[in-house]
Amino acid sequence: AIPQAFYTKQTGAEGIVTGGAGGVWISAIGHAAALFGLKGRVYSVRKPGSDHAWGDAFGRVWGVDVLASPSESTRVGKLQHDRQGPDSGSIATALAEAYEEATRNPEVKFAIPTLMGHTLIHQTIVGLEAQRQLAAVNEAPDYVIGSIGAGSHFGGLIAPFVPARIQGRDTRFVAVEEASTPSLTRGVYTEESADAAGLMPQVPMYTLGREYSPPGVLAGAMRYHGVAPIVSALYREKYISAVAHGQVESYSAGLMFTRAEGIVLSPHAMYTVKEVIEQAMRCRESGSADTILFTVTPAVSTESTPYDALLDGLLHDEKPEEASLKKSLSRFIGRN
Structure with missing residues (x-):
């Protein structure tokens, strides 16, 4: 998280956006964003039968905006939310929402927590x-x-x-x-x-x-x-x-x-x-x-x-x- 936040800061962007499924990555990206004065947002997988996301409490600790995925804040999230329901989320959906936001908002950069x-x-x-x-x-x-x-x-x-x-x-x-x-x-x-x-x-x-x-x-x-x-x-x-x-x-x-x-x-x-x-x-x-x-x-x-x-x-x-x-x-x- 820290290297990705560092290079985000180097570009002059104001924020960093990512997807995930819990408090560990939210804490990591939140801490990294705080170190470099960046705004943070995480699309995190929604808890089954809940309006809350996994790890949203840790978002409050680090001052990170945590949205339950699939959300209604992106085209990808809204489409999945409407077609498959609020409990249909996954890390892949959360990443899609974060990536969409980064491609549409030049003031934020995308960070990936896994796979690569x-x-x-x-x-x-x-x-x-x-x-x-x-x-x-x-x-x-x-x-x-x-x-x-x-x-x-x-x-x-x-x-x-x-x-x-x-x-x-x-x-x-x-x-x-x-x-x-x-x-x-x-x-x-x-x-x-x-x-x-x-x-x-x-x-x-x-x-x-x-x-x-x-x-x-x-x-x-x-x-x-x-x-x-x-x-x-x-x-x-x-x-x-x-x-x-x-x-x-x-x-x-x-x-x-x-x-x-x-x-x-x-x-x-x-x-x-x-x-x-x-x-x-x-x-x-x-x-x-x-x-x-x-x-x-x-x-x-x-x-x-x-x-x-x-x-x-x-x-x-x-x-x-x-x-x-x-x-x-x-x-x-x-x-x-």
Whole structure:
């Protein structure tokens, strides 16, 4: 966020606009905007059944204008809001709204939080720190497991360990998808736009197609139609494997982790924990003493917990929207 805000300031623009799905990116871009005296606006995925966006409370902290996406402030957002309803948003839609505003208003510049190579490279600090901590105790990971939406965080975690894998070390990288948005496990490898409206340049990725409308699961950051080009290339070359888990099993695993470790997890971290537990059980059954590397992020709300719907018996799994998926993928028939 800080480099993008810096270069925005260098152009003489007054503000920076972006899309996202939660408080982490809102805080990052808000802080960056404040450092350089920029106005900030974030189109953030709307919470299901709510007028509020994910992370809007953090917008107030940083003085950032947060709009629930799809909004009625852009042509892209209004069209989707009217045709598909207020809960049809995704990171791709939020990015489309932000990009549209930047193209129509010369006083603001667009910042992207994920997918592109520069955002993944910034995230490698996570993997580098993990690598140093493991080296301090003479360990190296046998498995690196992480949840995946567009893939920047996952890519940043695994990137420092990829050279050793290419050179022959049998480190296994496992990307964990939301079952309703299986970009790797059911997507196609092609060129596609990062946003839902096709306004941004196309890049090579595994994708369900930008027209895919994912169900309104609570892990908003995982509702994205494509995966970062770097991660997609590694998956295509079979350096990465992928699995998909549903909400109920992931949240149940997260609750188990919370009660054991004392950390209330963010929604996407629960999917990571679900697969980590599965892999740990497989290791125990086989008698192997493998080292599993994973990261988690805590929940940020103090008024409620991500487990409320699970504990109230209201949480249910979402399956892929097959009609939407078929229509979206049909655009690529004959392309590859």
